[in-house]
Amino acid sequence: MTASTASSPPVALHEPWEDLSRQRQAATMGMWIFLLSEMLLFGGLFAAYTVCRSLNPMGFRAGSHEADLVYGTINTVLLITSSLTMTLAVRAAPARLHKVALGFLAATVALGLAFLAVKGMEYHEDLTKSLFPGPGFKLPQQGAEQFFSFYWVMTGLHMLHMTAGVIAVSRLIVVGRRYPEWLETSPAVEATGLYWSLVDVIWMILYVLIYLPGRGG
Numbered sequence: 001m002t003a004s005t006a007s008s009p010p011v012a013l014h015e016p017w018e019d020l021s022r023q024r025q026a027a028t029m030g031m032w033i034f035l036l037s038e039m040l041l042f043g044g045l046f047a048a049y050t051v052c053r054s055l056n057p058m059g060f061r062a063g064s065h066e067a068d069l070v071y072g073t074i075n076t077v078l079l080i081t082s083s084l085t086m087t088l089a090v091r092a093a094p095a096r097l098h099k100v101a102l103g104f105l106a107a108t109v110a111l112g113l114a115f116l117a118v119k120g121m122e123y124h125e126d127l128t129k130s131l132f133p134g135p136g137f138k139l140p141q142q143g144a145e146q147f148f149s150f151y152w153v154m155t156g157l158h159m160l161h162m163t164a165g166v167i168a169v170s171r172l173i174v175v176g177r178r179y180p181e182w183l184e185t186s187p188a189v190e191a192t193g194l195y196w197s198l199v200d201v202i203w204m205i206l207y208v209l210i211y212l213p214g215r216g217g
Contacts, residue, residue: 031191059143064213071122072211082111083200090193098180112166
C-alpha cells in the first residue's frame with residue numbers, strides 16, 4: 001500500500017475546494033496578493049533610491065557609470081527571453097502539449113541559471129574593482145558609495161527571488177515529467193508563471209535605475 005501511494009500521481013485538487021476552477025482562481029488571487037507584498041518591498045527600496053539620488057545626483061551618476069552595462073544588458077535579454085518561454089509553457093500546459101510545456105519550462109530554467117551565472121561574474125568584477133561599500137571603496141564622489149549600497153542590496157534581493165523562481169520551475173519539470181497530466185490541471189503552473197513575471201518586471205526597473213543614468217554625455 002505504501003508503494004502504491006508513492007507511485008500515485010499528485011492530486012491537483014485540495015481541500016477545501018470542490019472544483020479545480022475555484023481552486024485555480026483562489027491560487028491566482030493568493031499569488032497576486034503575494035506579488036503585491038513583494039512590490040511593496042521593492043517599491044520602498046525604489047523610493048529610497050530615488051530620494052537619495054535626488055540628494056546626490058553626481059555621486060549616483062558616477063556610480064551608475066561604473067555599473068557594467070554589458071552584463072546588465074545580457075541579463076536583460078536573458079530575462080526577456082525567459083519571460084517568453086515561461087508564458088509559452090503556461091499556455092501549452094492546459095492545451096495538453098506536455099512535451100512542449102516541459103521543453104519551455106526547461107528553457108526557462110536554463111535562462112534563469114544563465115542569468116545567475118552572468119550576475120555572479122558581474123559581482124566578481126565589481127569586487128575586483130573595489131566597488132563594494134566600505135574601506136577601500138573606489139569612487140571618491142559623494143553619494144557613489146550610497147549608490148553601490150543600493151546596488152548590492154537590490155540586485156542581491158533580486159537574485160534570491162530569481163533563485164526561488166528557478167527552484168519553483170524546476171519542481172514543475174520534475175513533477176510534470178513523471179505525471180504529465182498534472183501540468184494540465186495544477187494551479188501551480190500559472191502561479192509560478194506569475195511569480196516569474198514579477199522577477200522579470202523587477203529586473204527591468206533595476207536595469208533602468210542602475211545601468212542607464214550615467215551613460216549620457
